[in-house]
Amino acid sequence: MNHLVLLFLFLVTPLAAAAQTRGDLQCKPAGKDLIYDCVVRLARADQPVTGAQLTVSADMPSMPGEHSLKAVKARPGNGPGEYLVRLDLDMPGEWDLKLRLTGPVRDQLLMHCEFDQRGGRVLRRPK
Numbered sequence: 001m002n003h004l005v006l007l008f009l010f011l012v013t014p015l016a017a018a019a020q021t022r023g024d025l026q027c028k029p030a031g032k033d034l035i036y037d038c039v040v041r042l043a044r045a046d047q048p049v050t051g052a053q054l055t056v057s058a059d060m061p062s063m064p065g066e067h068s069l070k071a072v073k074a075r076p077g078n079g080p081g082e083y084l085v086r087l088d089l090d091m092p093g094e095w096d097l098k099l100r101l102t103g104p105v106r107d108q109l110l111m112h113c114e115f116d117q118r119g120g121r122v123l124r125r126p127k
Contacts, residue, residue: 021049021107023099027120030086036120040074040083044105048081052101056085059096061112067091071100092116094123 027038040056042049054074060067067090074085089095092115099109112123 020044021101021105021109023109023111025097025111025113025120025122027087027113027115029117029119034089034091034115036087036089036115038085038087038120039077040085040099041079042081042083042099042101042109044107048079049101049105050076050080052083052103052105054083054085055100056087057098057100058087058089059098060090060093061096062094087115087120089115095120 021042021044023043024041025038027036029035030037038056040054042052042054055071056069056074057071058069069087069089072085072087074083076082077084094112094114097111097113099111101107101109113120114123
């Protein structure tokens with residue numbers, strides 16, 4: 001019986017990992033200090049995630065509870081799997097972004113990003 005359970009886990013685990021949502025984020029200054037226009041690209045099983053509702057919230061990990069951004073709704077972008085969101089942050093530095101997807105795809109992604117006068121970029125994605 002244990003062999004059947006192990007075989008099941010071996011077969012199901014790669015399928016679950018393949019269906020995981022992956023994301024990328026690029027932000028540029030919007031013309032005002034600490035306001036960034038961001039493009040989020042989402043894919044699942046190498047296919048763009050379309051038709052999802054996306055919200056993005058942010059916390060500054062170096063100062064928990066002091067600097068945070070309530071969830072902001074993203075809107076569909078120009079290409080498949082692309083979403084646009086404007087982030088109005090308190091200060092430059094490293095921020096943890098939480099991306100929540102609802103609709104046809106329900107998932108949550110965490111990204112550790114850096115924001116400065118040049119824009120924002122992902123430093124790492126938790127595994």
